Amino acid sequence: MKNLLEKEIDTRRTFAIISHPDAGKTTLTEKLLLFGKAIRQAGTVKAKKSGKFAASDWMEIEKQRGISVTSSVMSFLYEGYHINILDTPGHEDFSEDTYRTLTAVDCVVMIIDSTKGVEPQTKKLFKVCRMRGIPIFTFMNKLDREGREPLELLQEIEEVLDIESYALNWPFGTGKRFLGIYDRYNDAFIRFTGDEQEERIPKEALEAHGELQQQPTFQEGLEELELLEGAGNDFDPERVRAGELTPVFFGSALSNFGVQAFFEAFLEYAVPPQPRKTNERIVQPEEEGFSGYIFKIQANMNPQHRDRIAFLRVCSGVFERGMTVHLTRTGKTMKLSQAQFFMASDRETVEKAYPGDIIGIYDPGAYQIGDTLVEKKETYQYDELPQFPPELFAKVRAKNVMRAKQFYKGIEQLVQEGAIQLYRQDSSDEYILGAVGQLQFDVFSYRMEGEYNVEIDMVSMGERIPRWLAVNDKQLNKRLFDERSLLVKDREGRFAVLFKNDFALRYFQEKNEDVELVDLLQAQEDDFQAAK
Template identity: 50%
Template sequence: MTFLEEVKRRRTFAIISHPDAGKTTLTEKLLLYGGAIHLAGSVKSRKTQKYAVSDWMEIEKQRGISVTSSVLQFDYDGCRVNILDTPGHQDFSEDTYRTLMAADSAVMLIDVAKGVEAQTKKLFAVCKERSIPIFTFVNKIDHYGRNPFDLMEEIENSLGIRAVPMNWPVGNGEYQGIYDRATHTVDLFAKDETHGQKKLASTKESVDDPAFRELLGEEVHQSLIDDIELLDIAGDAFDFDRVRAGELTPMFFGSAMTNFGVKPFLEKFLELAPAPADRKALEETVSASSEDFSAFVFKIQANMNPNHHDRIVFMRICSGKFEKGMSVLHRQSGKTVRLSQPQQFLATERTIIDEAYPGDIIGVFDPGTMGVGDTLCASNHKVTFGDFPVFPPEFFARVTPKDTMKRKQFLKGMTQLAQEGAVQIFEQPHAMDSFIVGAVGMLQFEVLQYRLKNEYGVDLVMNNLPYSVARWVKGDVEISKLKGLDSAMAVTDNRGRTVILINNEWQMGWVVERNPDITFLETPPLNEA
């Protein structure tokens, strides 16, 4: 296969949704149909002791939630599929945001009973800002759900995007199958008792078949014909240019838990989803078809193998062919680094690879030189991708090790977890053996305590602080000269920039008034493309 053919067969996408809409379950079922796994371990299946393949961290298995992004890859129908499974929990939205930077398209998962929820709106806004084409999968139609027309209207009203159904649920609230608008056939799914752990057989019938009318019942059959007629007359026609522009979302119905409609969705999605796109860098727009290597780091994960305390850097390849052991330029340090032991993942199961192409996600070992957002490129063609935005933390705590003899492990653990972006870490001048940690949500603190104990053997003492607002001070400013900081705390972030922590927005406004010559920023200054 030529270089360009390899690039064109890549499909790299993220799955976004509100917590509990079934994101990890859908990921598993896509892997099941892709042949990557043979028995899906759903987070809901209490009768079996299988865990979700993409939830690899112990805390995820215990709670049945995803708190890190997983990178999963498989081949299907001639395509090389890279799925980025993201945390649904809102406390980890920063990890999700960074993951979306690495995706070429997104699948938005919506619960048929709940519709568009708060977290979905936030993540949708990120996709829209980045002009990522969005595909909608309405999940859980094996349960009683809302009218599909109501859902289409809600998507348009709350997200500002029109939906074009590619298939349509059969039944009035109690759904029995899916009608495919392209082939004019209906899939009726066999009910089974395996918790959706194996591929389901389905019965395909033409909608005009009299036997089929009998099977469904007159009322359901007539309702389906009326719905389809209305869609054909009043609905939007599928237009890929509008999908690419973020004005239209192809809409699919199904149930990830019972495999209902997953295979037709996967096949249609791979047909419609875009191949790797060009990327903006500070110097130029990097073409995916360029043979000069470039990539950016969007995620760092420490201790995926707890026995070795390893540190894996996940990067998205933007251009050029990656080859095992190649040397590239690390833009931020100016040093040449050798990318050793490149791996691709199915959660913790790793495969050493020899080559990878634009659109692929690979993990490489890193001794601690790279950070999230860093660029790697060919030394003869230098490019720099823009910094990732940082979410301003809203919760703060002071952390110290319970056992002072574990100071070394504490410092190592805190530094590594901060490089991952799990929490933001600040230092107070002259404060020994303690850090101020900032988080977007309280669950991040729990995960920090859990991981330090389990991965580094350090018990933490955590004291919550009263602050809820952080502001970065622009330029070199002597802190002692700032006025009105009596109830605030001045700290420095991991790059040595001054940050003011203060109780609330009102007090911050007062500090801004007292220091008219100083610029306070809600997020650290970015090096943007």
């Protein structure tokens, strides 16, 4: 017989929603929140001035630009399940935030725009999920628009993403000819009415609907369904949980069609919180001692209080408000008296939390991304979170030297969030920012001015190729470096070289064969594969 902790674990579903920009990710999130009665009215990403913004887009710049630029956490109850959704930025410039978020979930919902098929950002995110063995559910969106043929879309998933698929429902027509979907999960046809009202017709009652039977599109759908039954993949829940088979659902998030059928099937087949790897052992979620790790830090979620929140994934045991834990990186003892569940920027005090839950804890400046917190005095640390070397670099300083204190505070806090990386030039001590894309610089500048009241000068250095040095300070001959191979230090005090281009990198390697250069991304992938 299961104890209370095991029962709580079984009801948790913690997942991220990923997609290429504009595929409908935030719209689908809003519909799921509606089902959970977490919101009364769905917002839109690009709301008019009098309209309602999406709940997951809480940052002011997100509302202005109509994009998601930071991961949002949303927790709510639905039909006996405790749901934790992590809505991730779709824009590739914020992929590092998304990759870190993927380490905190047990499964993923991948949204594909049926009018476009598999897009570049989808491929990148999917690769990370496959590498980590995360179960993937696919929602094929925008079926009420003219788009690609459903069979063609399934084939593309299998060929481009290299994963087998199983359509748990099947569309009858698309665009103007879209009649609805056949729910293979419940053996019923769901008619599309276009007004967010779904008419469900059980299989045995279909013959009584002559108006459907007479339509060529309906007959085509039946033929395709028969083809799937005979030639398609078999449905195997175990292969779904192993990340080897993706269930596919067709529908329209904007019209709220097929979303509830998808969600109910997803809740049944999605995995509850899973065991987690540490540098010492595998930790089971039902272990009595509380443990968790920080995968995200967000400054100024409440502009009135200028607070810092560390987002923590509970991995084992029970979190209780006011409990004392150990920060394994430093060995220090921390009292967690302020903890909250989130609905984007809205908060609710947490008394207890269980494995799979995502909670926000007040950060007095003591935490770093990747930190492990444990109740019992153990020394293990959860697997290191992925860090991605930047591609664009820029020198930055405050326009007004009288704002230096605010400038340094803003840089320290925003860099700790992990969306942008900080370096200091070794020869001059100048600040250099590194980012995956230009949009990160734009958001950094916007937030420095809006949240810290500091205008900044940013001088672009363009694209650079970063490599880390496998040497310490005493062994380093600093005369080897110049503007083409700029020597810098990262936040951990490690030396790195920013090469102007491939030619500069090759030239340096040829002239300095004894200097070992480390490609951080390749090293992390090698470590992960070795650990598997």
